[in-house]
Amino acid sequence: xxxxxLKGFSLSVLVVYFFVGVYANYVxxxxxxxxxxxxxxxSWGLFQRVPNTRSKFTFRILKAGEQILSPPVYFSEAQAxxxxxxxxxxxxxxxxxxxxxxxxxxxxxxxxxFRTELEKNFIINPTVYExxxxxxxxxxxxxxxxxxxxxxxxxxxxxxxL
Amino acid sequence: xxxxxxxITLFARDAKATGKAQIIVQFFYYGLLALAIWxxxxxxxxxxxxxxxxxxIGPVFWMRxxxxxxxxxxxxxxxxxxSLVAATCxxxxxxxxxxxxxxxxxxxxxxxxxxxxHLWYLWLYGAFWFLFLPKTxxxxxxxxxxxxxxxxxxxxxxxxxxxxxxxxxxxxVIGAIYQISKGEIHAFSPLAFALHVADTMVxxxxxxxxxxxxxxxxxxxxxxxxxxxEYMLFFSFFVVIRPSLQKLWGIGLILFHIINxxxxxxxxxxxxxxxxILFFDxxxxxxGITLNDIIADLPIFGWxxxxxxxxxxxx
Numbered sequence: 001x002x003x004x005x006l007k008g009f010s011l012s013v014l015v016v017y018f019f020v021g022v023y024a025n026y027v028x029x030x031x032x033x034x035x036x037x038x039x040x041x042x043s044w045g046l047f048q049r050v051p052n053t054r055s056k057f058t059f060r061i062l063k064a065g066e067q068i069l070s071p072p073v074y075f076s077e078a079q080a081x082x083x084x085x086x087x088x089x090x091x092x093x094x095x096x097x098x099x100x101x102x103x104x105x106x107x108x109x110x111x112x113x114f115r116t117e118l119e120k121n122f123i124i125n126p127t128v129y130e131x132x133x134x135x136x137x138x139x140x141x142x143x144x145x146x147x148x149x150x151x152x153x154x155x156x157x158x159x160x161x162l
Numbered sequence: 163x164x165x166x167x168x169x170i171t172l173f174a175r176d177a178k179a180t181g182k183a184q185i186i187v188q189f190f191y192y193g194l195l196a197l198a199i200w201x202x203x204x205x206x207x208x209x210x211x212x213x214x215x216x217x218x219i220g221p222v223f224w225m226r227x228x229x230x231x232x233x234x235x236x237x238x239x240x241x242x243x244x245s246l247v248a249a250t251c252x253x254x255x256x257x258x259x260x261x262x263x264x265x266x267x268x269x270x271x272x273x274x275x276x277x278x279x280h281l282w283y284l285w286l287y288g289a290f291w292f293l294f295l296p297k298t299x300x301x302x303x304x305x306x307x308x309x310x311x312x313x314x315x316x317x318x319x320x321x322x323x324x325x326x327x328x329x330x331x332x333x334x335v336i337g338a339i340y341q342i343s344k345g346e347i348h349a350f351s352p353l354a355f356a357l358h359v360a361d362t363m364v365x366x367x368x369x370x371x372x373x374x375x376x377x378x379x380x381x382x383x384x385x386x387x388x389x390x391x392e393y394m395l396f397f398s399f400f401v402v403i404r405p406s407l408q409k410l411w412g413i414g415l416i417l418f419h420i421i422n423x424x425x426x427x428x429x430x431x432x433x434x435x436x437x438x439i440l441f442f443d444x445x446x447x448x449x450g451i452t453l454n455d456i457i458a459d460l461p462i463f464g465w466x467x468x469x470x471x472x473x474x475x476x477x
Contacts, residue, residue, distance in 0.1 A: 002307070002311060003307060003310050003311055003314060006294060006311060006314055006315070006318075007314060010314065010317070010318040010321070013318070013322065014321055014322065014325055017322065017325060018325060018329060021329050022329075022332075025333060038278065039219055039220075039269075039270065039273045039278040040266075040269065040270075040273075040278070040283055040286055042278065042280040042283060042326070043329065043333070044280075044326050044327075044329040044330040044333065045329075045330070045333040046330055046333075047334065047358055048333040048334050048336070048337035049337040049340070049341060049349075050337075050338075050341060050346070050347050050348055050349055050351065050353075050354045050357050050358065051357055051358065051360075051361040052341075052346045052347050052357070054361055054364060076363065076364045076365065093365070094276075117214060136364065138357055138360035138361040138363070138364050139353070139356060139357055139360045139378070139381070141360070141364055142360045142363055142364065142378055143378075
């Protein structure tokens with residue numbers, strides 16, 4: 001009797017886990033753009049599409065202290081100028097996205113908040129940087145730094161006008 | 163022999179299978195203790211994290227009440243002491259409850275930085291299933307129904323772990339079908355692996371990532387790895403009903419994690435340990451398995467093997 005109950009429970013867990021994962025991955029994530037994970041469940045939808053192009057908000061550094069950077073250095077290359085902290089770097093990129101949205105909405109309070117959080121990680125001050133939206137092919141970007149599309153949202157100098 | 167859940171009854175008649183299952187449980191809690199010791203000895207990596215996004219979730223709500231570093235030491239202490247209780251008392255349900263609480267606390271803490279972290283999920287699922295093990299541990303005192311439950315619990319933990327890998331493979335195949343329909347480079351394309359490597363490097367530049375850089379210099383080198391990885395992931399759950407493949411899949415998935423760590427710096431060191439415990443000496447693998455059995459049981463290729471080579475030899 002107990003065996004049958006446990007067997008039914010085990011099979012139910014497997015079926016429910018699979019369908020919740022599929023639902024989270026294809027419905028929740030696509031609807032809200034949020035990650036398809038609710039502790040302690042995961043959809044395990046990792047690396048599910050090959051990134052032919054990557055479009056995202058990021059920042060690039062134009063000047064660090066007295067040093068002019070030409071060409072500008074993007075976030076992904078900026079380890080000499082920016083200290084990534086936290087257990088996952090996407091936290092930093094998420095902050096950049098929120099900052100870009102605040103700029104779009106002309107929300108001065110949020111801009112100040114996210115700038116402050118971002119700028120405390122700059123190693124050299126003042127740092128002149130731009131919040132941008134770019135589209136790249138990752139292989140082209142790595143090999144020759146080429147960017148397919150670039151939109152500059154704003155330019156800031158760390159610690160200034162905050 | 164094909165194994166479905168009903169065959170557990172056959173294995174339950176053999177004390178040897180239950181003995182192997184007990185070793186799995188034993189090593190599970192020893193492994194958990196080793197991981198807890200490792201976390202405590204590397205406490206610095208948690209103590210000095212950026213806490214901007216730290217927001218303790220349900221099971222570790224109490225961490226809100228303490229200064230961050232004090233709370234971290236306390237959660238590490240809970241992980242270590244509860245794992246110690248589990249490692250010494252795994253034969254008793256209360257010991258296994260401690261084991262579950264240990265990994266629940268630490269995994270919840272690890273998931274409290276703005277997004278869930280699934281690094282500890284497989285251990286959490288294993289610890290959950292082991293709560294259902296029967297009370298009687300001594301094999302001689304166990305009745306056949308006890309052994310059936312014991313083996314069913316092991317089967318369930320194996321199945322859930324393998325399901326997570328299959329789900330990962332499933333999403334990749336669906337993604338590939340979508341990208342093929344769009345005319346894009348897809349998961350089966352020669353450049354897919356290199357694009358993933360490059361994309362990861364754009365997300366977080368890793369100048370000291372020597373292995374990742376090799377695959378950028380020689381983009382086609384990663385193609386076979388990608389295809390083998392997708393094959394193993396997609397068919398992981400299939401191994402639940404083909405136990406002859408469990409050791410092979412255990413090795414393959416461990417290598418998958420190691421390659422991910424070397425190339426993408428995605429460190430899932432918790433999972434390979436669990437894979438070794440669950441699949442290297444599974445109670446559902448009968449004695450005398452030959453290489454021919456293993457090949458014949460492989461998804462797709464096994465079928466091809468059976469209709470070509472084996473048929474030829476039978477003639």
